[in-house]
Amino acid sequence: MRLTALDECGVPLYDSALGSIITTGFISVSWEHETEEGTEYTSENAWGDFCIQEKDAPRVKWLNLGMDFCEIDPETMVMVAGSLANFDTDGMVGTFFDENRNVNAFAAEVWTRATGQPCNASGEPYWGYFAAAYVRNGMIAGGGTVENGTMNMEMSGNGFGAAPDPSDNAVSAWGTGPYADSPTVNPWPVGAFRYIGITDVQPPVSSNGARAIVVATGATEVTGAEGTLTPTNAGPPLTIAGLSTVIASPLTEWAVGSYITLGDGSLAHWGGSAWVAGAS
Template structure:
């Protein structure tokens, strides 16, 4: 049993990283995949999806309750709604399973084309937050961060996109799945406790860490094996 606990007050969202996965949820390394790090997001909203427990209720012949029991609910998945004020063509194409429009040498993404059909591409989504107040740094003076990670995300749908006398925000909605074991070794291991062993039914990680977030850049990079 734990003898100590960590308290932290999360505030704001400073960094988002999106890493391409294959159909089995394994991060794609090398030039076949992409890694994008941005601060151009407005919010990420998470809504858990539960299946209600089965209820058993029966009365005796005189109307007295005989059986009155209900099973616990079951968490099926998490729904994520993300809003972007800055649109990165490579990241958007990955998230919504669109075709990126490119030109020139070296190849430069200039937009994307949305096609009908099923959204098949998958990715992991990580968001870093600041820690507010007196707990912003640990006892040794290192800055602390809140690390949120959803290691297997997909089934992403486009949300509303409004063109008007104002800013336009790109919205997506997506669903989580259980992670692949390789995600911890290739992606999350730097931001989760040392020696942590991944369990295959974990959909969301929330952890206090002093490991700095990755560098923000418009151009996508690749993931080393």
């Protein structure tokens, strides 16, 4: 399963360190259409026979999405249920829940092996691919029981039609997705809330927790202020340990007051030979 954080308008959160979660730690995912029955129109003549008997087609109001996890990172509860992250020096260790309304949105994609399908020209298997591009109202559906046994976590949400891109209402904010693989091939239509299909795009590798959709590879100093990340739309690493692959510019020690902000809200700067916690 791949979960992608969205803003309230359905746009992927490129600038978030919690933008993407790829996990094999789920048991099942359920998809159910919430429908409204069509209106009936009937009229009888004097003899009691129908002279009018019509019924509108039922309409789908939204998608009920259920997810049952056997292993779940705290980041998943933050992205899906809108809980409050709790960090220590090594990263996220838990999450707090309060009474506030969950304004988070997310997209969910699931791969499952397609049986009876030949491999593609590259010798790779085909997969069943299921997706919902705009899910809101995420919450924990089951309380979970602590006992001498397994403990699963049930989460749910409501899938709505893909939102239009704020800069171009003719296309959806999801498009073919924020990743380079594009399992749907063609862009996601505005208003479409669910996808079912076959793809030869292979399942992505588990991310072991959350990461940015586009992870920064470089950080440029802005003297005495917050620096910029590259490439465009890149998100910061979650913790200072993730900066090991980020190249600083310049490579000399940054000036007093210079810094970048990490995904856990802490600051870091380039000390001349290594990344150092806090502003310079």
